Amino acid sequence: AQSVAQPEDQVNVAEGNPLTVKCTYSVSGNPYLFWYVQYPNRGLQFLLKYITGDNLVKGSYGFEAEFNKSQTSFHLKKPSALVSDSALYFCAVRDVEYGNKLVFGAGTILRVKS
Amino acid sequence: DGGITQSPKYLFRKEGQNVTLSCEQNLNHDAMYWYRQDPGQGLRLIYYSQIVNDFQKGDIAEGYSVSREKKESFPLTVTSAQKNPTAFYLCASSMGQGAYYEQYFGPGTRLTVT
Numbered sequence: 001a002q003s004v005a006q007p008e009d010q011v012n013v014a015e016g017n018p019l020t021v022k023c024t025y026s027v028s029g030n031p032y033l034f035w036y037v038q039y040p041n042r043g044l045q046f047l048l049k050y051i052t053g054d055n056l057v058k059g060s061y062g063f064e065a066e067f068n069k070s071q072t073s074f075h076l077k078k079p080s081a082l083v084s085d086s087a088l089y090f091c092a093v094r095d096v097e098y099g100n101k102l103v104f105g106a107g108t109i110l111r112v113k114s
Numbered sequence: 115d116g117g118i119t120q121s122p123k124y125l126f127r128k129e130g131q132n133v134t135l136s137c138e139q140n141l142n143h144d145a146m147y148w149y150r151q152d153p154g155q156g157l158r159l160i161y162y163s164q165i166v167n168d169f170q171k172g173d174i175a176e177g178y179s180v181s182r183e184k185k186e187s188f189p190l191t192v193t194s195a196q197k198n199p200t201a202f203y204l205c206a207s208s209m210g211q212g213a214y215y216e217q218y219f220g221p222g223t224r225l226t227v228t
Contacts, residue, residue, distance in 0.1 A: 032213040043204055043219035051214045094213040099170060102217060104156040
């Protein structure tokens with residue numbers, strides 16, 4: 001079965017500094033990877049996805065993610081963090097063996113301090 | 115939260131009562147999903163539907179039921195058989211069931227059963 005792991009429950013970063021939220025995956029076949037963000041008591045918002053092609057994927061709100069096949073990672077990055085980026089971030093992978101459902105990681109809380 | 119609406123935002127019920135959560139989308143998407151979110155556990159798939167009048171069980175379907183009589187609507191019923199129904203419920207939709215399609219989420223319904 002496909003799975004993703006987010007090894008950090010929480011990431012703390014100062015405003016203006018670069019941020020990284022980590023995600024590793026385990027799949028059989030080609031990976032279809034996604035990042036979502038959730039603000040308190042809200043639904044999830046799609047940030048970006050990797051399907052094929054360039055290893056650096058650019059998404060919404062200045063976020064980008066780097067796909068690394070050898071390390072089976074798909075880390076979310078932003079060059080300069082904003083306080084408003086503070087939220088819960090989810091990495092997800094499509095399970096192509098089970099109706100293409102999304103399998104989510106447990107989530108990482110990002111706190112950006114001014 | 116795009117073109118997906120969920121109502122109500124907060125719902126309170128007594129134990130032993132069935133309750134139906136509404137999900138409507140105006141995105142003309144074929145596929146719709148229901149997830150349950152509990153603290154620290156990410157999202158877990160309850161049911162999904164690829165087309166009208168068809169749906170499949172997800173990972174935690176016991177105690178839940180759905181219907182898909184119209185393309186834009188995918189209501190979820192939480193029955194009295196669900197042992198621990200208190201949670202945040204999220205509805206999502208995607209253009210298709212293909213692995214490359216991202217899912218778009220509604221704002222969620224927080225259900226509390228006492």
